[in-house]
Amino acid sequence: MAFKVFLIDDDVVYLKSLKEFLEVNNFQAEISSNPRKAVATFQNKEFDCVLLDLKMPGLDGIQLLEKFLEIRTDVPIIMVSGEGTIPLAIKAIRMGAYDFIEKSDDPNRILITLSNAIEKRKLFLEKSVLKAQIDETYSIVGQSEAIQKILDKIEMVARSNAKVLITGESGTGKELVARAIHNNSLRAGKPFVKINCAAIPSMLLESELFGHKKGAFTGAHQDYKGKFLVADGGTLFLDEIGDMSPELQAKLLRVLENNEVEVIGNPLPIKVDVRLIAATNQNLPQLIRDGKFREDLFHRLNVIQVHIPPLRERPEDIPPLADHFIKMFAQTYNKPVRGISEQALQILKQNEWTGNIRELRNVIEKVIVLTDKEIIDAQEINEALGSAPTAQRLSFSNGKSLKKALEEYEKFYIEQTLKQHSWKILDSAKALDIDRTALFRKMRKFGIQKDDYVRS
Incomplete structure (x- = not known):
């Protein structure tokens, strides 16, 4: 596909010569020697790049550049300067022009500058499409008063660097809220890094968060960049923060206090600029009372709290x-x-x-x-x-003992919990408030197997 270039110059001879040269080199070219008509043409047609003369009667290149940038900013504009107009060309670049060339330049420089400008536009458009897809994928959908309040709070806190604690049951959309805060902040476009504290064993989580140097411990065969360093300049989302061990909580607290990461095996701390957003489906105040979560860390994380109702x-x-x-x-x-x-x-x-x-x-x-x-x-x-509806599964029967009825409901409830957590044993056990061993024992007792349940 030939890229389309818009050429604007009051020198008709130069315009036609440049048009022929570009078409020989597989570009499509449209020309205009009337600056005022050029504005309407630019507004109504699609171009991949514009070559714009600086010195023209009526509207000069600087004035035309200003009008073009008001219409759209995704089309790169290359200024064409004649003798004595270099200072104007520099002014145009400061205003938003992509680059400038001189009329006396080697034709190959024109081709290289054009190609670079068009490649930049392609990357800009691809990034815009990708951002639109991401925004659609991670959009927060809802019309309830609760959701509107959450959206209002996101708008208020996004522009700050305040730490945010997101609370709510599993599956309510805590990551969506975290991403919305990041995408509406001044850090948008910088890394958004997520780590699930419940999914990684405690002994490995420290390395995942802070990184390690080669040889720091058995199995550390190469340097590893932790999530704090990966997220530098952006946002780090710590999901299921309530599952973090007390030892690691203390180290996280030091990072939040000093904005420094201690990489395992490196005696020198590294400065980081990271906005922290944490989330949990647990009752952190209760965990504090139980001695399982640090109160000082809770206050550090809970600067702004966003609760998502079920x-x-x-x-x-x-x-x-x-x-x-x-x-x-x-x-x-x-x-x-x-x-x-x-x-x-x-x-x-x-x-x-x-x-x-x-x-x-x-x-x-x-x-x-x-x-x-x-x-x-x-x-x-x-x-x-x-x-079948729940009532049909758990139908009343006079000939059924209370123990039998309770067992039937217990089996049904465990099945539903496993299903809702995609048959992840650890997550299901936490939702049921039992340990994994107890869950496995009950699954054996009731004959609950994933394959059988899926086939039914």
Whole structure:
């Protein structure tokens, strides 16, 4: 595809000569010798680059540059200077022009400058598309008063460097809030680094956070850059901060107090500039009372707190969320789904959603994958939620002992918890407030197996 260049100069002979030269070198060129008409042309047509003469009657190059930059800033503008106009060309670059060339320059320099400018524009457009995709993927969807208050708080705190603690049940969207704060801050465009404190063993988490030098310990075969250094200049998101060991909490506190990281095996601390956002689904004040979380660290992290209510407390957010996921997964799986029936929507509203938005997302994705309809119906939602409503599974029977009824409910509840946590044993055990060994024992007792459950 030939790139399109807009040439503006009052010297018609030079214009035609430059146009012929560029077309020989596989560019498309459009010319204008009238500065005022050039403004309308630039506004109504697509160009990859502009070559603009500095000295013209009527509107000169500086005035025209100013008008072009008001219309759009993604098209690079190269100023063409004649004898004695170099100071003006420098002024144009300070105003926003990409570069300048002289009319007496070697033609190859013109080609190189054009190619570099167009390549810069390609990168700018690709970055814009990627940012739009990221914003869509990580958008916060909802119309409830609670969500509006969260959005207002994000807008207020984003521009500061204040530490933020995000609280809420698993699956409520704590990472989305963290990303929204980062994307609306002065650090947008800098690294956003996430680490899940519950997913990494304590003995490895220190190295993941702070890094290590080669030979610092057995297995340290090369230098490792920790997440604090990777996030330097940007934002570090510590998810599930309540699972961090007390020993590591003390080291994290020192980093927050001094803005210095002590890399394992390096005696010299390294200065870092990182905004910290932490999140938890646990009750940190209770952990403090239990001696499992440092009170001084809590106060350091809890400068601004954002609490996300569970989905069951804001059912008015379910329709826009369902619509958002339907559109997203219909596009992902190339399905003709356009919406959801009112009856199906009522079923979604009445569900408990103990897995919150993550569970709703999984249900919609499952329906989209399996459906061939344009409108999702109630039967499809019921099947995605587990084949039958809860009341049918746990039906009353006079011939059933209390012990048997309790066991049935316990099995059902464990199954649902495992499902909502994608069969991750550690996460499920925490949600049930039991240890992993106890969960495995109960799964064996009730014959709960992932493969059997999926087939059912």
